[in-house]
Amino acid sequence: MLYLLAVTVLCAVLTGCYTLQPVGTVVPDVGNGIALDINDVGRVGLGGSMGPEISQIEGRLVEHDNAEYVVAVTAVHLLRGGEQHWSGESVRVKNEYVTSVYQRSFSRGRTIALSAAGVAAVAWLARRSLFPGGFPDDPTGPSDSTGIANRAPVRPRGIGRAFGPVRHTPLLIPHLSRP
Numbered sequence: 615m616l617y618l619l620a621v622t623v624l625c626a627v628l629t630g631c632y633t634l635q636p637v638g639t640v641v642p643d644v645g646n647g648i649a650l651d652i653n654d655v656g657r658v659g660l661g662g663s664m665g666p667e668i669s670q671i672e673g674r675l676v677e678h679d680n681a682e683y684v685v686a687v688t689a690v691h692l693l694r695g696g697e698q699h700w701s702g703e704s705v706r707v708k709n710e711y712v713t714s715v716y717q718r719s720f721s722r723g724r725t726i727a728l729s730a731a732g733v734a735a736v737a738w739l740a741r742r743s744l745f746p747g748g749f750p751d752d753p754t755g756p757s758d759s760t761g762i763a764n765r766a767p768v769r770p771r772g773i774g775r776a777f778g779p780v781r782h783t784p785l786l787i788p789h790l791s792r793p
Contacts, residue, residue, distance in 0.1 A: 631724035631725045632720055633718075633719060635716060635717055635719050641678055641715075642675055642678075642717045644677060645674060645675065646675055647672070648672070648674070648715060648716060648717055649672045649718070650670065650683060650714075650715055651713040652671060653711060653713045655710060656711025660707065660711065663705070668692065668693075669691045669692055670690070671685060671691075671707065672688055673686045674688070683707045683709070685704070685707060686702040687703055687704075688701075
């Protein structure tokens, strides 16, 4: 369990956090991740191949000239909040279909925050797995006049807690011989 969590956190940290930043009048470089906001004319023009409710297209810029973008699409965001995942199919999008262009860029602050949260989660889980009942020499625990800590036994968690006490029933073996 701890190993699986550590691998998951490590993968999240290595991939980092990315955000979409508006590029303004500058055209992003070929090969970079981009997102294109699609206007009403674009929804009509691309409706036959991509669906009529396109809000935004995400993907990698394959080619750009003065008339159109060629994008290897990875995701399509819909007007009502849905999302469709694509596997890199190339789509030609005319410039007049696009309202805004965004470039995918690395976010250092979000990556640091995610890394800190991941490290804290791993540390907490490691502490819980190494010392499940607390620290053995905890001086803050209650004690009697002899200085010995009074510890109550920990109730086992599981089925007995949710459904009442567990009662052991005798094993019933069916009678297989003839009467």
